[in-house]
Amino acid sequence: MRAALHHLLALPFYAEAVHTIAPDPIARELHNFDGFLRDTCGLKRSTCVYRVRHLEAFFASRTLDESAESLALTIPAIEAFLVDLARRHWRPSSLGVVCTSLRSYLRYRALRGDDTRLAVSTLPLIANWPHRNPPKVLSEIQLERFLQAFNVNTASGMRDYAIARCILDLGLRGDEATHLTLDSIDWRRGVVTLPHTKSNRVQRMPLPEQAGAALARYLREGRPLTNSRYVFVRHRAPFGVPLTVAAIRNAMNRAFERCNLDDQFCNTHVLRRSTATRLQRANVSIKEIADLLRHRSLDTARVYARVDIERLREVALSWPGSTS
Template identity: 35%
Template sequence: MRPGKRKFMLKDDPGNLLAPVFGAYRQRLSDGKYAPKVQALYFATVFHFGDWLKTEGVALGQVQDRNIQQFLADHMPSCECDRHTRGDTHTNRAALHLLERVMQDTGFAMTRTTTPMDAELSRFDAKMREVWGYSESTRAARCRIIKRFLMATVGTQNIDINDISGSDISRFIIGDGTRSTSCARGLSGAIRCFLRYRQLIGDNVTPLLAGLPRPPRPKPSTLPEVLKDVEVDALLRSFSADFPQRRRAFAIARCLIDLGMRSSEVAGLTLDDIDWAYGTIRVTHRKGRRADILPLLEATGKAIADYILHERPAPACPNIFVRHRPPIGEPVGRRAVQTTMLAAYRRLGWDRSQVHILRHTLATRLLAKGTPMPVIADVMGHRSLDTTVIYTKLDRAWLSKVSLAWPGGAQ
């Protein structure tokens, strides 16, 4: 059938391959409070997919993730099915992504087809998570780099480290000579991490590690930007305006400003992480898999409690900060946290685009109050004081105001 108005197939059809999961799929749509029209669109896509699987001779227990790609890429653009329409690509993809999760929960999990490249990257990712404790964003970035590197050197075949030479690595990192130093450093760091992973599983990569280009780390010529006290106050006042999910936004802001948390750490907070009796909060999503217990400041606690009691959807998942749009009640991601703060910047007319500035601001304010550097490192979740020093760089004018006279020197 040509693109046009959908014929919503909302009645169960025992002959449809996916009929056993229709009930669970409808329930997931209902629990997520999707709009009725969206529910109809999603279910129509799943119904269509089930019919197509049957014509392809795929059994329910044999559905693979690649079937979704085939359905979307090969079948849908030229679909001439009598009782289905094509719909739009975004809706179809979202509907089938939700179907994957429903099938996982109902015991019909799709099997995933993996290439040697996929298997290698999966093992590399697991090693970064389990051995070095890298954050999800760091692991994802390094896997993307290594995939590009392996595609450029050994292709999609079985990964043999002996097929990689030092010149291959240098050529990939340096490129045509136009890459910035920071870009080259990122590529070099990812490859060094990959080679160390291969070393852990028994490969001799010592010559490759020894010859790995090491682009210099540029010394910052400027101090990290921090907010002034009046700017912090203005930022907090910006949440007094009436807008959707205001309480959630304000609680997120207090976590970032008062505790110096990363966006991913705020998104990962759960109800069990707060001990209201003792006034503490456990931050478990820091880099390096550290779980730190921090004091829960009164203002921060009040903001979180106000959100939980008066705005947070119920029932919802254990995470404190959840979605208010379908699927309602599921955890927000770090990008939602960042978007919340960028919206506050826009309300104030700021052209800033970095949320990390709030961590620099907290570290600098703590140092200005005379907080010992090791304590600041604990609050920021840093393993090394060298990292904390970067966050607390101060200009000489400020330092001269708080410095003490040298004993016996000029007053």
């Protein structure tokens, strides 16, 4: 129900109705925080939505007297809010995201002149071990089977194969592949410009030969005649409409099913992880992997350092009391 009702936010009369009502202090604060995330931090709309939603839930968890007295995040209120979420069986990873949203709001309040150093320092560190196992990736044999699952003699097969090559060779996310346009590709220089990234920053990347060949064949032989500037479009009515993230995900899942790998892999992110793993095994540095995947933190890319079991054996200490 909530997901369906959120579509009302896109209706013009609803937006006008919201702005004509005098907002209360909490609604005004949420609106200002959303503007800070969008205009100052340059975050994507989806990130702004969940951070504001977490802050709204925090304010809703407080009593009316507390909300009227101050909008600051007090330490007891933060602890009570997180403990309540934990009692409702929220996962540690989700609690960590909530803490990130609260930390972002405290940063916003600090820029407004409030002293939030004590509150920031007392935000709890949620115990979570999501990377205790190596990431699940395709082996070279499995990857070859996956790429052979596309029928490149059909228009839709050429399109789906080009999508797979872009994700594998450029490390694209599904959302980045959907927003790839004809203007994004500089064929003479061999450069791809990504205007719609997760960090909302324009980034340029070299166009690998195999991805470029797959794209060129699709544009010449498979792409339907359309005025749309998006590279990957629908081949059925309505024609020319850009593919959604769900459509790209389904295309990759169908390929996994055709090569009998659907019981092990699904979606598009496993292809992105496989790209990082292949680079790591080819002695590419973590910094270079992070640059390709457009990770702002090296800690995000360090997970791929644990896939090379042979090298890990070289640095592993012997077990206490063992002979080797």
